[in-house]
Amino acid sequence: MDVWHETDGLKRPGIFLVHGGWWSGGDKKYMTEITRSYAEQGYTVFNINYRLSGDAAWPAQRTDTLDAIATARRHAALWGFDPNNYVVVGFSAGGHLAAAVGTYGDGLPGLRGVVGISPVTSPMLAYEDGADTLDLSRRKLREAAIQLAGGCEPAKCPKIWASMEVSRHASRGDAPMLALHSEDEFVPAAHSLQLKERLRPFGVPVTVLTEPGAEHSSPMYRLPGVAETVQDWIAGKLL
Template sequence: MPTDPDGIGGLATETVSYGKHRHQQMDVWWTPDGVKRPAVFLIHGGWWSSGDKKYMTEITRSYADRGYTVFNINYRLSTEAAWPAQRVDALDAIATAKRHADRWAFDASNFVVAGFSAGGHIAAAVGTYGNGLPGLKGVVGLSPIISPLRAYTDGATAADPNARRLRTASILLAGGCAPKGKCSRVWASMEVAWHASAKDAPMLTVHSEDEFVPPSQSAVLKEMLAKARVPVTVVTVPGAAHASALYREVSVTERVQEWISERIG
C-alpha cells in the first residue's frame, strides 16, 4: 500500500516490480491529488555491476518535493545479465509506469530520464533507442559513460585506477569479452552515439574537468546527435567530482533542475 514517507504531507510512495528478477523494481513517489504530473525517472550508477536505488532516495525526494512524479529504478546488474538487459529494464520500467499512469498521477506524455555514471549510459541509451521514445522530452547524464568502447581503449593505458576499472567494467557489461569478433555486435549496441536519430530527445550531460569519465565522452554524442538535429548541451565544471557528488554541487543541481523544468515544466 502507498505510504506517506517520513510523515511528509501530501506525498505517497511505494515499491513495485516491473519484472520477475529481484532487481527489476522501482520506488514511485507521487502526489495523490488526482492531478497528472510530469515525471522524472532516475537511474543509479555503480559500474553497471553494483549500486542500488536506495542511494538515490535523497535525490528522488527532492524531485517529488518539486511536484514531479518520480520513478527511482533498479535494474539487473552486469554480474547478473549482460547488455542490453540494463536498457531493456529501463524501457520496461517506463512501460510499466505508463500502464499505471493514473495510479501514480503520471502524465505519460511528459517525462525525462536522468542517470548517474553507468546509469547515465543507460539513460542515454534509452534516449537513442529506436527513433524517439513517445513522451520522453529529455535525458540528463551526470558523468555519463557515453562510450564504453572509448572507456575500454582509454583504460588500457590510463594511470587513473578508476579509468582502468571502467575498462574492466565495460568488458563485464559486454558479457566478458573484448570488442572484436563475436562480441563486436554487443559493443556496437552499447555505443549510445551510434544510434542517434532525428526524433531522439534532447540531452544534457555534465562532467568535471578532471574526472575519470571525461567531457570527451559526451563530445561524440553531441556531434552525432547534431547531425540528426537533436540538441545536446555538454556542461563542464572544475574539479574531479563524479556522478552524485558532482550533482550535489549547488551550481550543477540548479542547472539540471532548470533544464528539466524547461523540458517538462
C-alpha cells in the same frame, strides 16, 4: 522501482532516476535523497533498479530501464503521472542507460529529455582510455565495460559493443540531452561531445557542461549550482 507520487488526482510530469555503480553495483536506495528533492518539486518520481552486469549482460540493463518506463506509462493513472511528459536522469553508468533510452529506436513516446551526470555514453571510449594508464578508475571502468559486454572484448564481440555505443543509435526522433562532467574526472566530457556530434546532423540538441575539479557522478551533482542547473533544464523541457 520506487514510485513517489501524490494522490490528489492531478497528472504530473515524471522523472525517472537511474543509479550508477559501474553497471555491476549500486542500488536505487542510494538515490533516495535526490528522489525526494524532485518529488518535493511536484514531479511524480520513479527511482528504478535494473539487472546488474554480474547477473545479466547487455542489453538487459537497457531493457529493464525501458520496461520501467513502459510500466509507468501503462499505470500512469494509478500514480498521477502524465505519460506523455517525462525525462530520464542517470548517473555515471546510469547516465549510459539514460542516454541509451534517449536514442532507442526513433524516440520514445512522451520522452522530453535526458540528463546524464558523468554519463559513460561510450563504453568503447572507456575501454580505450582504460588501457595503458595508471589511473585506477579508468582501468576499473574498462573492466566494467568488458563485464557489461558479457566478458567479451570488442574484437571478439563487435556487435555487442556497437549496441552499447549510444552514438551508434543516433536518429532524428531522439531526445534532447544535457550532460555534465567534471573537467578532470575519469569519465571525460569527450563521451558526451562524441554523442553531440553524432546527433547534430539530426537536429537533436545536446548541451555539454563541465565543472572544475575531478568530482564524479553524485558528488559532482552536489557541487554548488549543479543541481539547480539540472532542475532548470528539466523544467524547460517538461510541458
